[in-house]
Amino acid sequence: MTITLSIIYLITTIAFVIGLKMLGHPETAKKGNLISGVGMGLAIVATIFLHDFEVPTINYILIGAALLVGSVIGYLIAMKVAMTKMPELVSLFNGFGGGSALLIGLVEFGNFSEDATQTSTIIAAIIIGSITFTGSLIAWAKLNGSMKDIRLPKYNLINNLVILALIAFGAYIVMYDSANLMLIYLLLAASLVYGVLFVIPIGGADMPVVISLLNSLTGIAAAITGILFGNMVMMVGGILVGSAGLILTFIMCNAMNRSLSNVIFGAFGGGDLAIAAVGKTGGTIKKTTASDSAIMLNYASKVVIVPGYGLAVAQAQHVIHELEELLTKKGVDVSYAIHPVAGRMPGHMNVLLAESNVAYDKLIEMDNINPQFPNTDVVLVVGANDVVNPAAHNDPSSPIYGMPILDVENAKHIIVNKRSMNAGYAGIENELFFNQKTSMLFGDAKSALTELVNELKNM
Amino acid sequence: MNELIEFISNNLQLLYILILAIFIGVELIKNVPSVLHTPLMSGANALSGVVIVGALLVILQAKPDDFLSLGLGFVAVVLGILNVVGGFVVTDRMLQMFKKKK
Secondary structure, X not given: OOHHHHHHHHHHHHHHHHHHHHHOOOOOHHHHHHHHHHHHHHHHHHHHHOOOOOOOHHHHHHHXXXXXXXXXXXXXXXXXXXXXXXXXXXXXXXXXXXXXXXXXXXXXXXXXXXXXXXXXXXXXXXXXXXXXXXXXXXXXXXXXXXXOOOOOOOHHHHHHHHHHHHHHHHHHHHHHOOOOHHHHHHHHHHHHHHHHHHHXXXXXXXXXXXXXXXXXXXXXXXXXXXXXXXXXXXXXXXXXXXXXXXXXXXXXXXXXXXXXXXXXXXXXXXXXXXXXXXXXXXXXXXXXXXXXXXXXXXXXXXXXXXEOHHHHHOOOHHHHHHXXXXXXXXXXXXXXXXXXXOOOOOOHHHHHXXXXXXXXXXXXXXXXXXXXXXXXXXXXXXXOOHHHOOHHHHXXXXXXXXXXXXXXXXXXXXXXXXXXXXXXXXXXXXXXXXXXXXXXXXXXXXXXXXXXXXXXXXX | OHHHHHHHXXXXXXXXXXXXXXXXXXXXXXXXXXXXXXXXXXXXXXXXXXXXXXXXXXXXXXXXXXXXXXXXXXXXXXHHHHHHHHHHHHHHHHHHOOOOOO
16 A cells, blocks of 8 residues: 555545534535545545556556546436435445445455454445445335335244354355355355345334434444455445444433333334234314415414424425415514424424525524423424323333423314324324314415415415 | 454554544444434445445456456446435435525
């Protein structure tokens, strides 16, 4: 490795750290992303040109072709995808990274297999790369709705046995049979299968946690391949992603009041737990119409909008912004209450609302908006369910018991827009809908809100 | 046990770097507001595309008649650059929307 190359890797590593740091603040985030991107570009170009081994032209041509094909496809996917599809996309790209790591491990197995340390690094890269590859692809398929949760009988036991067997198998190869390519293929196949088994039982509501975890694993896979090549930028970059991803995973678990093991082994969002919780509430619900709701909103002085994923599915972000502007013009104080896990990913709702030009300072985080609910005249809940379910406070048998929620029931009136009385993503009944202060505005979010806007315009 | 001790003494520098990098990662992310979690996840995801450096090294070191290494390396580079370019572009698109209004 030439000294210039080493210096460039050092610069890239610094760019990664600064970039990640800047990504953490709204004002500097865009620049931070650019800095890490430039750092990455430098590292790629330097790796291709500043090495000291003999490289035939054909290899350069292959590299050029691969970079061109991958960049064009990556750019097109990234530019075309709708903002609501973001979680799927992150998952997909993450799977590609894992796939890359597993292929590197596979190729290098033949080159390095004398030394036990190197063999175990390669095996770790293959196992982790494969798990993230198939795991992310399954997560992608589940998020875009083309695949349902599948729970094999005794899946926890099976999964634990499979991962233990994988580790034991890996150790066996390192110790006794490190020249046998057949065994590596077997290990590869088993790891790919484990990635599938690992993700298929996990409930939809927990998907963001899994994506974040897989993201962290890709980082670790990159770091391990970095150790193999003695390459600092891969090692440090990978570890940064690994630890950052892990922390983000825990932050998300906290927001849902669940432990990581509960997410992985609990298989929530369906099944027995949810059934136990249904049917406790009952009671009558109060239906309302768009014109009644419009009158209520018109004469309110403070309105809080609680957006949920239903809003995004119905593509109603723009209408809700129109509603907000209209009410503001009429002198109503309007803000949005954002639950940390609103949408399908933490912060997802902010991205969606920002896309439809909602001012950033109108989005208020849970801890700051909760004390404001008693002074709020009307809360408009659009397509959100579990994040406003009071069962989280007062029903210890509920699977979401203990999860921090938006305390909308403290407001004077609550209007809930929902398509039907179906339970939320977590499959739990919501007693908020039976509250005396609650009126239900049934209908698709987009058409219901459009109607509301039209009624308000006529007032 | 002896092998473990030998491994640690041979790779002391490596272990220092790994452990410090873990702490930096944790400290960088710990206090980020939840509004930025989605772009952050996607940005970190783009960074994990650094694995492409390894994929490039595979092709650079492959002999011209080693079709297996060349082929797998080619696919590895494609996947890696997809992760990098896609990740950064999509993060940028998301952050584009966080401009402060009025």
